Amino acid sequence: MQRAVVVGGGVAGLAAARDLADAGCDVLLLEATDRAGGKLRRGEVAGVTVDVGAEAMIHRRPEGVDLARELGLPIVHPTGATSRVWTRGALRRLPRTLMGAPLDLEELEETGILGEEGMVRARHQLLPQPDDDASVGELVATRFGDEVVDRLVEPLLGGVYAGQARHISATAAVPQLVDLIARPEFVLPPAPADAAPVFAGVDGGMWRLAEALEADLHGRPGVEVRHGATVTAIRRTNGGFAVGTSDGEETAELLVVATPAPPAARLLSDVAPAAADELLQVCYASVALVTLAFRADDGGVREALDVGASGFLVPPVDGRQVKASTFSFAKWAWVRAAGEEQGLLVLRTSLGRFGEQATLQVPDDQLVQASLADLAAATGLTATPVDAVVQRWGGGLPQYWVGHLDRVARVRAAVARVPGLAVCGAAYDGVGVPATIGSAHRAVAELLGARSS
Ligand SMILES: Cc1cc2nc3c(=O)[nH]c(=O)nc-3n(C[C@H](O)[C@H](O)[C@H](O)COP(=O)(O)OP(=O)(O)OC[C@H]3O[C@@H](n4cnc5c(N)ncnc54)[C@H](O)[C@@H]3O)c2cc1C
Structure with missing residues (x-):
């Protein structure tokens, strides 16, 4: 039986550990803090238990809801209540947009989100020139003007990335926008009548997904989840890896690094220095x-x-x-x-x-x-x-800045040169919970695929 170590007990590390256990590996998950879950976390306010991290997941990407269902968790959807935009002194209705790029200019005008000049510019649409990798802000500003970026794209993108539209890569963050923005008609195909809701959650809170994952791991022979175990260094050995922790050293034939980019960069500096250099650039x-x-x-x-x-x-x-x-x-x-x-x-x-x-x-x-x-x-x-x-x-x-996808490809290429090593988490294929779980599935599939080939 192969021994696998997973570094980091966020949802990516937990999902990777589960996949490795499913494949018959002995698994040790090392989590630095006193609890697993990372950004899936419960808190209590006035005795009410709520999420104090992620609270929803995109439903369209199946990895989150599929995993929750496998773990027996009840999936729920947000009520029909919609968000407002607080701008120009009032709470205004959010018009239909694709990450802030307006799909109906009449509707946009009715909301009053843009001033008069901004509205004139939004109507005077200019088609962006194709570019291998432009920022979301640049593409939308070319077509609809700066005010659309400032008052619609920024708050919507800010909700997901807490980032700046003029830095974030459209290809990495909103690929659908790249397909549509240079077309004469800026319209989305109509949603089928039986279309599933866009967002989902777990009844009682998204934190339950992390706790259920951990409980599932605890129930399996040959699997250990260790809290308070900060991984401090990784080096290669003849049979795989030596993993230095705050209280000793572990050995592994398979190693998944599922931490955010800064600690991943530190940990990979010896075994995959080219990947580490790239990861250091992720803000x-x-x-x-x-x-x-x-x-x-x-x-x-x-x-x-x-x-x-x-x-x-x-x-x-x-x-x-x-x-x-x-x-x-x-x-x-x-x-x-x-x-x-x-x-x-x-x-x-x-x-x-x-x-x-x-x-x-x-x-x-x-x-x-x-x-x-x-x-x-x-x-x-x-x-x-x-x-x-x-x-x-x-x-x-x-922050998925312009050039992010190429950077991730270079990280993966450098990691793939080290047999038995894989990386996953929010720094790679999307920051949302489903994408993060998807990156864990991919990491383990690549490790196991390489093992059997
Ligand atoms: C405030 C906030 C709200 C969000 N809301 C949503 C939302 O509603 N919907 C959505 O889809 N996404 C949301 N996200 C994004 C999503 O929650 C995260 O991207 C995702 O949970 C990250 O999972 P992860 O496993 O990659 O990383 P993390 O959750 O960061 O887990 C990494 C783990 O690695 C551990 N670690 C780090 N270094 C070491 C080390 N050296 N040794 C051992 N362990 C280590 C950390 O302690 C941590 O537990 C939100 C994010 C934030 C911050």
């Missing part, structure tokens, strides 16, 4: 989530918050502190039900974009106050929350 954005619980019957709370929206996005040009707020009680039936038992409405704000680390380097209560000030200005909410929880995600989101 990360830090973000913080502030989860707030309000008493539903406090004066004005329902009137301000319970208005049928699932929250709002904030364009950076508007100069606010929060970049988005998710009214979790309105977006997820399970959050509403869990809060209602205690007469609470639970929501969260998110702060921090790439390059704005300084705004997060303040005490927790300042992040709470900043969130309350923006919520008050956006919705008129004046109530004091009964509880607030701040979860920081320093270096939380990799």
Whole structure:
């Protein structure tokens, strides 16, 4: 039986460990912190258990929902409540877009998101020249103008990457946009009547996916998940790898490095230096989530918050502190039900974009106050929350800048030259949970494929 070590117990590492165990390997998963799950994490606000990391997954990509179903978790979908854009002094309806690129200019005009000049430019569409790899911002600005990028693309892309539209690669982040943006008609094919919902979640929270994965691993012979085990160095040996940890050394024939790019770069510097050099170039954005619980019957709370929206996005040009707020009680039936038992409405704000680390380097209560000030200005909410929880995600989101796909190809080529080694996680094939799980499946398939060939 082959012995495999997986470094990092986020959803990628957990999924890779499961695939390796399914293939009959002995598996040791080494996780630096005292819990597995990485950015899938539960927290408690006023006694209500909620996600304080990822809260949803794209349904179209099957890896997330498939894995959740295999683990017996109930899949749910967001309610029909839609998000607003808080810009130019009002909460405005979000028109139909492809990651901020408008699909209907009449509808866009009705929302009032753009000023008059911005609207004139959006109508004066110019077709971008084909480019091997342009940024999302560049492509959309060429076609629809800068204001569409500033007030629509930035907040939508910021919600996923906490990044800047004029840096993020369209090919890596929104490949569908690359196909459509240079066509005379900017339209999406109509969705079939029985189209599945775009997003899914797990009833009770996405954190359950990580906990169920770990529980599944614990139940298997020959599999160990070790917490508090930071991997400090990796070197090659005759039969595979020596893996140095905070409290000793492990050996492995197969090794999967499933950490974010900065630690992966450090760990691979000896065994795959070319991959390490590339991984060092991947930048990360830090973000913080502030989860707030309000008493539903406090004066004005329902009137301000319970208005049928699932929250709002904030364009950076508007100069606010929060970049988005998710009214979790309105977006997820399970959050509403869990809060209602205690007469609470639970929501969260998110702060921090790439390059704005300084705004997060303040005490927790300042992040709470900043969130309350923006919520008050956006919705008129004046109530004091009964509880607030701040979860920081320093270096939380990799930035898929122009050139990212080529960089990932070079990383994979360098890693493939080392027999028995593979990498996976959010730095490679997409930052979303399903893509991250997909990268784990791919890493293990490549390892096992190489072993049998
Ligand atoms: C605030 C936030 C909200 C998000 N919301 C969503 C969402 O709603 N939907 C969605 O699809 N995606 C979302 N994402 C993205 C998604 O959650 C992540 O990209 C994904 O969970 C990353 O999984 P991972 O396993 O690659 O990495 P991580 O979750 O970062 O896990 C890596 C693990 O490696 C461990 N580690 C690091 N170094 C070492 C070492 N030397 N030795 C041992 N262990 C080590 C870490 O402790 C960590 O547990 C969100 C991300 C953030 C930050």
